[in-house]
Amino acid sequence: MLAQPGKDVRVLAGGQSLIAALNLRLSQPDLLVDISRVVDWKGIGQTSAGLTIGALTTHAQIACSAHVRGHVPLLALAAPFIAHPAIRNSGTLGGSVCLADPAAEWPACLIALGATMRLERSDGMRKIPALNFFRGLYETALEPGEILTGVELPAREPDEIHLFDEFARRPGDFAIAGLAMSVRFEKARIAKLNLGFLGVGSTPLSAPRLAQACMGLSAAEAGLLAKQTLAEEIEPSSDHHASADYRVHLAQVLMGRLLTRAAQQMEQAS
Numbered sequence: 001m002l003a004q005p006g007k008d009v010r011v012l013a014g015g016q017s018l019i020a021a022l023n024l025r026l027s028q029p030d031l032l033v034d035i036s037r038v039v040d041w042k043g044i045g046q047t048s049a050g051l052t053i054g055a056l057t058t059h060a061q062i063a064c065s066a067h068v069r070g071h072v073p074l075l076a077l078a079a080p081f082i083a084h085p086a087i088r089n090s091g092t093l094g095g096s097v098c099l100a101d102p103a104a105e106w107p108a109c110l111i112a113l114g115a116t117m118r119l120e121r122s123d124g125m126r127k128i129p130a131l132n133f134f135r136g137l138y139e140t141a142l143e144p145g146e147i148l149t150g151v152e153l154p155a156r157e158p159d160e161i162h163l164f165d166e167f168a169r170r171p172g173d174f175a176i177a178g179l180a181m182s183v184r185f186e187k188a189r190i191a192k193l194n195l196g197f198l199g200v201g202s203t204p205l206s207a208p209r210l211a212q213a214c215m216g217l218s219a220a221e222a223g224l225l226a227k228q229t230l231a232e233e234i235e236p237s238s239d240h241h242a243s244a245d246y247r248v249h250l251a252q253v254l255m256g257r258l259l260t261r262a263a264q265q266m267e268q269a270s
């Protein structure tokens with residue numbers, strides 16, 4: 001059904017964004033395909049390489065999964081920031097990442113975790129890194145007739161610390177700025193750092209130059225470096241919620257705050 005040439009065919013997952021868009025006539029597809037009961041694309045599974053999460057797994061299922069808390073705690077930390085319980089009960093991981101709202105939590109988490117996206121259509125399957133999936137504002141690498149069926153998450157390294165925080169006007173609102181972080185220290189120096197900023201560009205951003213420059217620094221030094229150089233790597237725009245400068249400021253504060261928390265967790269663990 002998705003492969004019909006010349007037709008605007010949309011899949012319906014949790015409906016938490018698409019139904020609103022249909023109601024407002026922002027989206028008027030020729031055909032709507034309800035995939036919400038496809039069991040193969042639901043659930044969370046453990047593999048030797050890490051975890052797989054089906055595209056139709058809801059935000060709430062991810063939030064309370066013991067597998068997620070044990071292997072990718074970043075997702076459990078971020079889930080409570082997504083909307084409200086009613087939306088988390090219906091909205092899906094796949095719906096969120098395919099919508100590709102730059103202020104959404106899951107896309108930023110997936111790039112910070114180095115996730116792989118599993119894309120399928122009638123003539124085959126391909127996998128691409130999350131970093132290459134988000135192409136622009138509400139734009140992804142999905143091709144016509146293609147559907148996201150799941151994501152693969154690598155196993156957490158020993159001593160890897162996951163952190164998430166964001167700033168929003170009210171609990172449940174989309175974030176003005178946020179940060180997903182995965183960090184590992186060796187002798188109190190950063191040995192691995194993956195970042196996923198949300199709300200500060202047209203896609204989630206990994207700020208790779210800053211992450212690389214933080215190698216070998218202490219948490220405090222890296223926080224200072226973020227203050228000095230982060231503005232070169234993120235490209236927020238101003239809107240009625242916040243100015244671009246304010247978003248940069250928030251991103252710098254969040255980075256310093258998460259690094260401080262990470263250092264505290266490292267000290268408690270040692």
Ligand SMILES: Cc1cc2nc3c(=O)[nH]c(=O)nc-3n(C[C@H](O)[C@H](O)[C@H](O)COP(=O)(O)OP(=O)(O)OC[C@H]3O[C@@H](n4cnc5c(N)ncnc54)[C@H](O)[C@@H]3O)c2cc1C
Pocket residue numbers: 010011012013014015016017018019020055056081082083084087090091092093094095096098099103104105106142146147148149172173174175
């Ligand atoms: C009031 C409100 C507040 C919200 N706040 C937040 C928030 O703070 N943070 C946040 O991240 N989100 C927020 N959301 C959005 C919410 O997370 C949605 O659940 C999510 O964006 C869409 O998921 P869904 O399963 O409902 O997808 P749907 O609405 O069913 O679909 C969304 C889009 O993705 C496409 N799609 C869905 N699944 C797939 C798939 N497997 N493969 C290919 N394409 C697919 C659909 O065709 C459609 O274009 C909010 C929503 C509302 C209504």
